[in-house]
Amino acid sequence: MNIALALSPLLVVALGALLLMLAEAFSPRQGGLALGAATVLFVGAAVAGGVWMYGIERLPEAASLAPWLLLDRFGLFFDMLLCLGGGLAALLAGGYLVEHGIERGEFYVLILFATLGAMILASSGDAVTLFLGLETMSLGAYAMTAFRRASPRAAEGALKYFLLGSFAAAILIYGFALLYGATGHTDLAGIGATAATARTPLLVVGAVLVIVGVAFKVSAVPFHAWTPDAYEGAPTPATTFMAVAVKAGAFALLLRVLLIALGDASWTSWAAGWPPVVATLAVLTMTVANLIAGRQESVKRMLAYSSIAHAGYALVGVTALMRDPTQAGASVLFYLLSYTVSTAGAFGALILCGSHGREAVSYEDLSGLGRRHPAAALAFSLFLLSLAGIPPTAGFFGKWFVFKAAIDGGLYWLAILGFVNSVIGAYYYLRVMVYMYMREPAAGAPVALPMRSGYVTAALLVSALFVLALGLVPTRAIEVAVRAATLGAG
Amino acid sequence: MSLASCLLLAAALFCVGLYGLLARRQIVAILLSIELMANAANLVFVAFGHYRGGALGQVFAVFSIALTVAEVAVGLALAMLLYRRHGDSRVELASEMKR
Amino acid sequence: MIATYAPLFMLLFFAAFLASVFYVAATFLGGQKKPNPGKQAPFECGSESSGGRHLKLSVKFYLTAILFVVFDIEAVFVYPWAIHFRALGWLGLAEMLGFLAVLVVALVYVWRKGALEWET
Numbered sequence: 001m002n003i004a005l006a007l008s009p010l011l012v013v014a015l016g017a018l019l020l021m022l023a024e025a026f027s028p029r030q031g032g033l034a035l036g037a038a039t040v041l042f043v044g045a046a047v048a049g050g051v052w053m054y055g056i057e058r059l060p061e062a063a064s065l066a067p068w069l070l071l072d073r074f075g076l077f078f079d080m081l082l083c084l085g086g087g088l089a090a091l092l093a094g095g096y097l098v099e100h101g102i103e104r105g106e107f108y109v110l111i112l113f114a115t116l117g118a119m120i121l122a123s124s125g126d127a128v129t130l131f132l133g134l135e136t137m138s139l140g141a142y143a144m145t146a147f148r149r150a151s152p153r154a155a156e157g158a159l160k161y162f163l164l165g166s167f168a169a170a171i172l173i174y175g176f177a178l179l180y181g182a183t184g185h186t187d188l189a190g191i192g193a194t195a196a197t198a199r200t201p202l203l204v205v206g207a208v209l210v211i212v213g214v215a216f217k218v219s220a221v222p223f224h225a226w227t228p229d230a231y232e233g234a235p236t237p238a239t240t241f242m243a244v245a246v247k248a249g250a251f252a253l254l255l256r257v258l259l260i261a262l263g264d265a266s267w268t269s270w271a272a273g274w275p276p277v278v279a280t281l282a283v284l285t286m287t288v289a290n291l292i293a294g295r296q297e298s299v300k301r302m303l304a305y306s307s308i309a310h311a312g313y314a315l316v317g318v319t320a321l322m323r324d325p326t327q328a329g330a331s332v333l334f335y336l337l338s339y340t341v342s343t344a345g346a347f348g349a350l351i352l353c354g355s356h357g358r359e360a361v362s363y364e365d366l367s368g369l370g371r372r373h374p375a376a377a378l379a380f381s382l383f384l385l386s387l388a389g390i391p392p393t394a395g396f397f398g399k400w401f402v403f404k405a406a407i408d409g410g411l412y413w414l415a416i417l418g419f420v421n422s423v424i425g426a427y428y429y430l431r432v433m434v435y436m437y438m439r440e441p442a443a444g445a446p447v448a449l450p451m452r453s454g455y456v457t458a459a460l461l462v463s464a465l466f467v468l469a470l471g472l473v474p475t476r477a478i479e480v481a482v483r484a485a486t487l488g489a490g
Numbered sequence: 491m492s493l494a495s496c497l498l499l500a501a502a503l504f505c506v507g508l509y510g511l512l513a514r515r516q517i518v519a520i521l522l523s524i525e526l527m528a529n530a531a532n533l534v535f536v537a538f539g540h541y542r543g544g545a546l547g548q549v550f551a552v553f554s555i556a557l558t559v560a561e562v563a564v565g566l567a568l569a570m571l572l573y574r575r576h577g578d579s580r581v582e583l584a585s586e587m588k589r
Numbered sequence: 590m591i592a593t594y595a596p597l598f599m600l601l602f603f604a605a606f607l608a609s610v611f612y613v614a615a616t617f618l619g620g621q622k623k624p625n626p627g628k629q630a631p632f633e634c635g636s637e638s639s640g641g642r643h644l645k646l647s648v649k650f651y652l653t654a655i656l657f658v659v660f661d662i663e664a665v666f667v668y669p670w671a672i673h674f675r676a677l678g679w680l681g682l683a684e685m686l687g688f689l690a691v692l693v694v695a696l697v698y699v700w701r702k703g704a705l706e707w708e709t
Binding site for chain 1: 497500504507511517520524527528530531532534535537538541542546547549550553554557560561564565567568569571572575581
């Protein structure tokens, strides 16, 4: 029975998804599915938290699933994070889909299955389960992107996302095929053991292909071309899900690959390993995304570029894995947590600002919001401040820990570049606030009215609670992140 | 058939797929190219599986085939979406958004 | 140090070379386009072609075909189990039943959504 307990977070979400799918097929009316999906995911997060408290180490049977599923604290942390992100996206969808007339129950089923895929991805220690989780997650995300079937933008975004996503998947499995050829293993630990002793050309080519494939999935520059269009074309709750859960799942994959398969000292050295590659990706991602984000006229597209930039900050922490895997890994995990709640909140606030089929899209749509709807503007401001990294919000400590990990690792220049970039980034976040509080809409211009939805309000409250809690007392969360990042112990 | 010739064939398949992905404009043709690339990887898995012994390579290939089919089903659905709108399914039709 | 990476660069060079050869060869080999009505007509074994170029197929063919392929491919997981049926024992049976149960849920969903109705 212990094995069922160890697997319970995955089982809860899987069974919930199947039940919801049946409910969707048999119930004549679709109401309540949003609540169902959010409940399943929050229960999943709570169950993962329960297993965490009980201690996965006390469930010896969990190890019998290795290497297919590594049921460790790292996986449990991501279970909690992904269920939280997915649950927030489901709540937002509950308000958004009704308001914009595309309410169909499949959306919630897709969220559940995609979250399940991301959870499998985060727990996988073998190329087979890894690919299985990756595809389950991605297929759900592709379908969600195209969900508004009448919109040409949705079809276009979904198509670009699909073509580049499956291209990346093909590169990834070709890379794993070469790694298998070089080492005789498909499990990450086995690859790591052989990679530590002998470095063959086949191994190097395979590792490069795997890193490129993952870079597509985390949308690091220069592999980001699909991101803005997919994020803009998708219905906003789907954008939230992609920015939050899909990105976190991809980072879990990156961390597992770099720490387990390429974690040997010969691969983590600056002279002959992956750190310069990841550092280059980090610098390019932060800088390019920030420069383009500042020029956007659409707030949704700006947030899309902002999510790319945030992947860059997280990659700064990933680079620092070369010196202190636990400390730097913990900083990345904490960063992902703070980024998840801030981004879900920001997209949620954007959703809140539109109603009756008219979305708030441009900066002008938001002008004067501070006077017209102070509560909505206040919530939006909180999440923007967190994304900009201004205390006392979660985003501040997220950036703090990541840059501190880089400094501790001797990567001063990387930390400085990251800091400069967050100052640039603050410009376009604050620009939204300037429009909300200091501009008035042009006379006669149509203004978007905030919607009234209990679901969206609940999602914003949960996000705001996390943003403030992580910003005021981050110590507990950072302890959890440090325990989660101690790979190999569980 | 030697391992080297299998790997060379797989590399050539991968390159043909990559070329098709970049050069072809029909979405169905692009899907075929992606299939070629994925199958090149499967071929590498099976070839190395045979060379090293054991079932691991074949297991991965079986999973990979099933997953790629699911992927293509979604891809065709997206191509359908575009076709219904424009009566054609070339990628240029999906270029309304600006960089 | 450099020598370690030489095969990598060779592979990249080879890939780039092959791709450019395809491009260049395509313009030389297939470049001479001198269309005439005879060439433009679709080839149908010498007989006169009839009907338009765009054959309209009903969407229901597509949907049924895709559903068939998706469910059909899952049989690939059943064969290895069937071969080692005895060796895998009761646990294997239970796992296969679980796998099939998930597929049945998907089938029920498809059926309830009316995707299996031929005449609508």
